[in-house]
Amino acid sequence: MMPRHAVSPPGLPRWRVPWPLLLASVFALGSLRTRAGADVAFSADALEFFERGVRPVLVERCHSCHSHRSEKLKGNLYLDSRAGALKGGETGPAVVPGSLEKSLLIAAIARTNADLAMPPKTALSEPERDVLRRWVAMGAPWPTEAPPARTAAGFDLGKRKEAHWCWRPIANPPVPAVRHAEGVRSPIDAFVLARLESAGLKAAPPADRRTLIRRATFDLTGLPPKPEEVEAFVADPSPDAFEGVVDRLLASPHFGERWARHWMDLVRYAESRGHEFDPDIPNAWRYRDYLVRAFNEDVPYDQFVREHLAGDLIPPRVRRGSDANESILGTGFWFLGEEVHSPVDIRQDEADRIDNRLDVMGKTFLGLTLGCARCHDHKFDAISQRDYYGLTGFLVSSSYRQARFESLEWNGRIAAELDAVRDADTRAVGRAVAVALRTGVAGAAPSLLAGAVPEPVPAAVVADVVVDFARSGPADWMQDGFAFGLRPARAGDLLFGPDARHPILGVAEYGAAIRDPLWRGLKTEGGSRDAGRLGNWDRSEQTLKTREIRLAADSLWYFVKGAGRAYAVVDSHQMVNGPLHGALFAEWKAPEGGWGWVRHSLGDYRGHRLHVEFSPAGDADLAIARVVQSEERPGGAPPAAAPVAPDPVASAARVRPILLAVLDAWAAGNPPSTPRDLAAANWLAEHFDALCPADGPARARFDAVVAPVFGRRSALAARIRKVSASAPAMFDGSGIDEFVLSRGSPRKPGEPAPRRFLEAISGPEPMRIARGAGRLELAEAVLAPGNPLAARVMANRAWQHLFGRGLVATVDNFGVLGQAPSHPELLDHLAHRFRGPLGWSLKSLLREMMLSDAYRMASRTDDPQAERTDPENQLLHRANLRRLDAESIRDAILSVSGGLDARLGGPSIPVHLTPFMEGRGRPGSSGPLSGAGRRSVYQEVRRNFLSPLMLAFDAPIPFNAVGRRNVSNVPAQALALMNDPFVVGQAAQWARALPREPSGARIRRLYETAFGRLPTEAETSRMDAFAREQARRLGVGDPSDPRVWADVCHVVFNAKEFIYLD
């Protein structure tokens, strides 16, 4: 954002120098220190000129934006001290004493440059400009005075932490004593009752069983109870009948659906990226199903958090009944946000994208508004701008991939075994090769040997090496999958062929990342692909990434053999589509004659941060030895063709001993290492069949030795899982720190901000990070006992979803601008139980809450005093009357009508498109009106085509964490229930499904199914009368006709009792 200047409206207080002070300073002899250190004194005349002419202009025309008194400092420029003027702002020194040309102040007031015309709205008058020009020409005289200081209170993190409740450790407060101990079923009740009693109130009576089971069933499953479930509970005489209900509901597979949807609000879940063409977030629904399973399996919340922040880096939790990696799916939440294609300012776009990710993470896991510390230290909370950029570093050090979560774990084990086999067998095979070829080489015709050892290509000496796989460390071996093995090949390593008939491909000439042909043919299926170029490349589980660098040249150069693909991930931009940024992709054919340099021109991105992701082009072989950044081709001219030997006999005489020496070395277990020997070894491999014919005895002996090796290899290769689905996930990179960006602008990087968690919790020291981005360390810091927020925030969310209001009502903001907890001790009690005795089990926590009397109260109290004292029910003197959320309303309609398909999981049902849902990126076809009868959680969420029915009932727009939904009350809701074809259609379906029975029985059935209760006699007769009259109005002879009852059912859907929970 361009710095803008506000015209001060009339009446805005401006700083005026008190006249006596001004006069006094005229007579003072100012002095200052020059760069050399000598004091420079200005004459009294010069200073008087300053005070009379210059200072007033600065104060009147500049200080509203450029002083310590500015409400908002612009351009980071202070013009209220000489030092400030000399130091200048973002564009450079404002004043260079004596130089009108070099002083930006003079250029600015002259308004010659549109970007630098100051003051922005009204130009200085000519006399004012003249005064400033003369002042600069005089050497910018200014009296000695105390440096101005900001009058506003500074940011003191420690004080703020001290002052606000949310940073305090979780206490384990004693359960308070209460007078009416008979109402204390659980410690929760003691905490609630103690507050009520201190206010002179008492709790509402318990809700009746029908109300209670309806409440509990919606709360835990998002569905209405079945009539038989209601009846069973009503009829159950046992004192712990409700316990049975809660346990049954917690065990229901629909529990996971309900609570996954709550979580999806937090991570702004959507399946498309919005922006102009609303492209897919490929396979986002895999993350949704991960949530459903995780909540159903009651994955401990600490594990759940770990999986979100670093699920790609931990020993994976494996899906029941398979070996799919569950943990990695958690990291998909980072990538559910909006993405921009062809951003003109790619760095700014990244800053915005990462800001969203960080803000979502902060609100979701910590209940903190981290995003407010992007441009400056947080205005209210103990969160510094350095905290913000320290956290940003974790994200800029990680990137996006479609992870083959089904095959990764399995294939990882295969890769490890393959690696072990190779290490164990490589000597044996080398020795066998030596034995097999010795005779052949000794007796080979000179014509065969001619030119066997060409002069090897001299290894170029190059600067600015990004990675050289001959000497790279673990930070340079970051791979999605195993196609390049578990480590780079070393020069001289034997390269095994795919089978015993082609036992060796040769040796590695360079330390290099070499694609192992065993990993050909990976097939990623069962889902959609990324928009644009990225989606056209099969990269999943066969991608190798470089470390993160800042590009200092106009090109990257890759020293490669074979065909391949490179994606330069500049500023983590990945929606490469449209007119700009196609240059991030490079694809090359195999360089002629083996190794060669491939240029990747990236001139537009000089100075930007990037890493490169290499992947093979189909089945082609690919080896990458080096990545270099340079303007020029590294190492001068391309390698010359191998010289042709002039005389076969002479050449053979020279070559034969070299070849034999290589064989000797192999026999002794030493791989070749000099360029000449490497070339010789490769010649031998290439001529293996000629030197050791397939039908000869030597070959038979060789085969016998290597057969077991290849047997082991092929057995392993056959077990590689080639086909897998994929899902969005994190791809760890080398660690790199972000800078503190002045006022949030990527164009103004300040000091580096080493990666770490919040200072208020973990202290100011940079985090010790073993390897990579450090997200695992971050997760541990979030979960450490010293962080009270992780447990408190989640316990509070659980409470909110059961009671209709959090103990901290602002569930996503525990900061100063949030609301203070209504029951601080209860909150701590719950947080303590949650992370301690309950072992982070959400189900156990919910169970404790629901088995309290507090949960079981009626929503109506007969105590008029309570309504007066506690009108907002903050003290919980009764249950809250709640409107169902959008999903529950739709799901209840389906459930009641019999139209519900209760299957769990799977790809989303495409969104139903009404004629009002228009715009770019509109899907080619609409999903079914009924949503195929599947629950709302399985309906596709396309950012630019959100379901109007869901929006009308306040389903959130997926742009940021929304832990507490709006509950609006608008005519569009009435219109939707009255006229939406889905609602009308479901009413008709319900009516058709009603069994033939007397009207009274039907009405009873309707009430039981929809409201969980029996109708009164008056209600029955009213509805019965309606049915008969409506039959007449419809001209239908039979009052039991489904057309009549469709109208009855439709009215039931519109009843407030249907959409409210008491």
Added chain:
Amino acid sequence: MHRRLLNRREMLGRCANGFGAMAMTAMLAEQARAAVAAGASVVPRPPQFRGKARSVIFLYMDGGPSQVDTFDPKPRLSAEHGRPFGLKMEPTQFNQNGNTLGSPWAFRRHGASGIPVSALFPHVARCVDDLAIVRSMTGDFSEHTNANYFMHTGSGLQGRPSMGAWASYGLGSESRDLPGFVVLNGGLIPPGGLDNFNSGFLPATYQGSIFRAGDQPVANVRRGEATAELQDAKLALLRDLDRSLLSRVGDSDAVESAIANYELAGRMQLAVPELMETGGESAATRRLYGMEADYPHTRTFAKQCLVARRLVERGVRFVELTCPSLGSDRWDQHSNLREGHANNSRAVDQPIAGLLTDLKARGLLESTVVVWGGEFGRTPFAQGTDGRDHNPFGFTMWLAGGGIRGGTIHGATDEYGYKAVENKVSVHDLHATILHLLGIDHTRLTFRFGGRDMRLTDVYGDVVGEILA
């Protein structure tokens, strides 16, 4: 949520049939409750001070019309046509920057103010004395979607409330049977989609209702029942069911509001068809708007403009018009500027002039702010040879009507029409000014979300006093 502060029943009792003369108060009360339910810290209210205008009509020129071809003449472009561009060029969306491109259209001075308008807008030119032309608009984004979001919501990212939502949040609606924020969709939804008109974190009450041409102009507004009698009977049964709930749970504002919504919904069912039926307008009026024009897209936009007037007459707070779909592109002429801009202006010129003239004749222009413009302007240098790329650094919008000083030019771009250099007006300034015209101080119209008191203007925005009457 149980009733505490407002007693609906008392209020309804005072009004003849529920709403009647108290319609506006009732709407406000409803919205207040919605806001309370949403945990809002600020409830809607009457204007904070006496604004000149009650309504806004935003003529959204999707795609970004070229300033130098419409309202900001630059002779220097013609003089240097075909020559390399004389200023440093910023990065562009397509990065296919060509040479200086003079405007294909002649400018002439019009009206008493003598303000120059290009040949693209012969009808609007006749109204030029009512316009305040801001030639120094600046935006922050070169991409359509971000720029659309920015122009509508003050943020380049998805999810913030649209200014129409803010306006109806701040003031409510004076219509008792229509929503406060209406989008008349001419056929093109701007990139970024319906989120340009959404209510973001504000309660859903305030989101833009999309009206479109055709059989069912508003979603779910057409009764499904064959006769009104059939629906009425169902609603009567519904009232009895709801009464029975109230007797069980006691007083509840939320439930009572939800019940009252059916009354409003019922009225909307009747009001919307009546609104869209323009057959009763006089032949002269229909001609004035261009409803009989040869060009079908002129007729489309004419109908939108006419309905916009009818909405304003009915007290709707904020009306936005999107462009008709011409079958080619909207104002986004990356190539073929001559034909594309000519078609786009042909579609909207006469209807806009008709709207301004008609509003004025009916005395409605004094209380209606009409705003014209797109998400950015276009480059004065060519993209390729015959197009113009996006340009957020300096572009033109104009305002007319309530509280606006007509016949004004405000601000200036450089001599190429590339960047604003004088009296720059940011999108935030524009928002602040529009709210000001409605009687709202943009710094005081806030909604607490995610720990901040959010504003349409974020932490920016100055009212552009120079264009106020």
